[in-house]
Amino acid sequence: MSGDTSEKTLGIDLGTTNSGMAILENDEPQMLQNNEGDDLTPSVVSFGDDGSVDVGKRANSLAAERPGRTKREIKLEMGNEDYEFVVDGTEHSPVDISAEILGKIKRDAEDYLRASVSDVVITVPAYFSSDQKRNTKRAGEEAGFDSVELTNEPTAAALAYGEKQGQEIDGTTLVFDFGGGTLDVSIIEIETDRDVPEYEVKVAEGNNELGGRDFDRAIMEHLAGELDVDGADPLDDPEIEENLRKAAEDAKIDLSTNEETEVVKSYLGIVDGEPIDIDTTLTRGTFEGLIADELDAVRDEITKAMDDADVGAEDLDMVLLVGGSTYVPAVRDAVEEETGVEPERSRDPDQVVAEGAAVYGEKVNIEAGGQEGGDIEGKPGDIDVIEVIPASxxxxxxxxxxxxxxxxxxxxxxxxxxxxxxxxxxxxxxxxxxxxxxxxxxxxxxxxxxxxxxxxxxxxxxxxxxxxxxxxxxxxxxxxxxxxxxxxxxxxxxxxxxxxxxxxxxx
Ligand SMILES: Nc1ncnc2c1ncn2[C@@H]1O[C@H](COP(=O)(O)OP(=O)(O)OP(=O)(O)O)[C@@H](O)[C@H]1O
Ligand SMILES: [Mg+2]
CATH class of the missing domain: 2.60.34.10 (Substrate Binding Domain Of DNAk; Chain A, domain 1)
Known part of the structure; x- marks a missing residue:
């Protein structure tokens, strides 16, 4: 890194499973690769017994051999004042662990840009509560950014679609953002064919405890039931749990493109001194049966958002699919059935949020704090965003x-x-x-x-x-x-x- 400071605002999608970063380059959002050369960094932090901290891909691969020292999905604990991840007697709060992830992303961005980065926009689920948002902001400050702004994930996704050249979108848009741990359904009125494009969020609904991890859980429990073990629940063993989690996620991803998948692992862990393995088949139909409750919950959120916005299928101009869990065919079908609109998925659903955060950082004006005497966040930007608070x-x-x-x-x-x-x-x-x-x-x-x-x-x-x-x-x-x-x-x-x-x- 040289001594320069980048003028650019970094956009970060701090996800439950994966995080990504982007900047605006020639007016277009652009993903930045991390030091491993990947667009996405697993949101995983692993603490070594020598005081070292690994983040991302390496932490992910250390998880099975370092159970109890490796934390994934910390975003789900954000705002939970009672949660601490304890390693060797040291307590790590959700803010601290999130700051480790943001810190790695900051360092990697600086290596990529060859300049220090001081300003960031971090995305949060629209449905996060005020304290979850505040803690996310604090994690950004702890990671060393001088200026930390937040924006909502569905808004960012809409901006990424709307501000990509040659892809103007307009009208009443439902953003369905279903990631690893959270579901956000927002309805946004988009007007791009005017001097200052406007994105007005009408409603933000969601569930902060529903995501692809619940699909993994459902498969894991199913697979655990097929294991040849008596007595104790194999999922109580951290090594088996981690290995089955990985097998379940792989199977789920495979079932997005195939009707059937083989679940084969020659070693999952040890039960009663004996190594155990798994060798079974899972069909898409069985998987869909396992996640029936989650699919119902997804449908309910869509209906609720449309009811609250007083929008019927005939009023929706576009539906955007965001988040890795929208690769699941049954999820896409549920969205299409509930909205009556064939969803748009021309963009990579796990990159649009980071891209939109970069757009937000450079171009957006937002008004907040009440009409009079409130804070008007002014930027030389040329996009107006009107947000709502998700809950009373x-x-x-x-x-x-x-x-x-x-x-x-x-x-x-x-x-x-x-x-x-x-x-x-x-x-x-x-x-x-x-x-x-x-x-x-x-x-x-x-x-x-x-x-x-x-x-x-x-x-x-x-x-x-x-x-x-x-x-x-x-x-x-x-x-x-x-x-x-x-x-x-x-x-x-x-x-x-x-x-x-x-x-x-x-x-
Ligand atoms: N091809 C696929 N088929 C099914 N699920 C997939 C596929 N690819 C990724 N996923 C799932 O998508 C989820 C991750 O999505 P994403 O990266 O959008 O989430 P996130 O941004 O980390 O989470 P959140 O937005 O909830 O905080 C994981 O549960 C992952 O298993
Ligand atoms: Mg996400």
Missing amino acids: LGTRLHDGSFDPIIEGNTNLGNAHGTEYYSTVEDNQTVVTIDVYQGEDPVAENNTKLADFRLTGIPPMPAGKPQIEVTFYVDEDGILQVEADELTSDAEIEGEVTEDITGTKDEA
């Missing part, structure tokens, strides 16, 4: 019910709301507000984002203070909270006691 943001009331302050699918430009609170005891100087995201009327059934603690309230009789709390969502889709006590000029300090939403400096 609100607080828990005394009776445990959920009080939404900003409704789900609200446009980011309008994503602000104000609520008033007071004290219940005389001379109470501290009020705690529990912040949740979700759609359930019972607060506890939603995702808790923070305990927001307001301190410095001047001593007054109960009920006298008027505490004005303002929620707004910034351009990264992250909730920010501000608070004021209106009857005095006392400065209220806001402190997040469960460190999730990062509102400390704002209040």
Whole structure:
């Protein structure tokens, strides 16, 4: 690497299974190859007993011999405050492990570009909660990027399609993004034939716990049932589990092009001192039976998105398939049946998200934080993106019910709301507000984002203070909270006691 700093913003698709990176070159998004010469880097991190850390392809191949030291699918733990991956007594948080992946991608990009890279756009599932997004942003900062912006995966995919020369798209577009661990279904109104192209997201629906890994799981359990072992569940053995996972994924991928596949491994692991193997056949029909529940869940998300956007099959102009799990024929059939549109898949479904992130980094304007006084993220760019928040943001009331302050699918430009609170005891100087995201009327059934603690309230009789709390969502889709006590000029300090939403400096 020379001493130069690249002017370019790197786009990164930080995936559950694979991550990719792209830049804008001559106005066209371009994937960058990693140091192994591949477009995709497995999102796998392996910790050696000498303190070394391997990321990507090498970590992937070390997984079977290093069970318990190798972490895959860390994205599924993002925002889970209770999760730590412990190796030799050292705790690695989801943010730390994601930062290892982003760090390798940054180094490889710098080697490729022969310049240091300081600015990045990282994609997240649109359906990620505010704290999952915030933690992703933090991982980017921990990886050493100076400027970290986030954008939503389905929006990025639409941008990659829309901004590729000679491939203008227009109209009401359903983006079906089904990867290794997450499903996003977004409906985006695209207008490219105007001075400033506009991408307006109408709804973002999804399921952060549904992906190709669930197909692998279903096959693994089926294969485990065929093994010649008594008693203990072979999947409890980490070596067998890892080897069967690999066999299951290979079989699944093979079944995307073949009606039948051989599952043959001469060694899976040891049971009762004996090596065990597998030699069986799996048909596409059997596989489809194994994933029937997942396919139903996929259909439900599509229906829900179309209902919420009030869009029928006749209103859809285009359906884009994104993510490796859209290679599964039964998935494609489900999408076509539910939408009534033959899906577009002219582009590589596991590259479009990174490509769109690069477009976003260089060209997009986004408005957020409410109409007045909010943050308008301005770029010399020439594309307008209008995003929505995927799920309602609100607080828990005394009776445990959920009080939404900003409704789900609200446009980011309008994503602000104000609520008033007071004290219940005389001379109470501290009020705690529990912040949740979700759609359930019972607060506890939603995702808790923070305990927001307001301190410095001047001593007054109960009920006298008027505490004005303002929620707004910034351009990264992250909730920010501000608070004021209106009857005095006392400065209220806001402190997040469960460190999730990062509102400390704002209040
Ligand atoms: N040909 C194929 N047939 C079936 N499944 C495939 C095929 N190729 C890849 N996959 C599956 O696609 C998934 C990975 O897709 P992708 O790389 O889009 O996910 P990701 O971006 O890592 O995950 P996410 O977007 O959920 O965070 C894996 O489950 C993989 O097994
Ligand atoms: Mg993905």
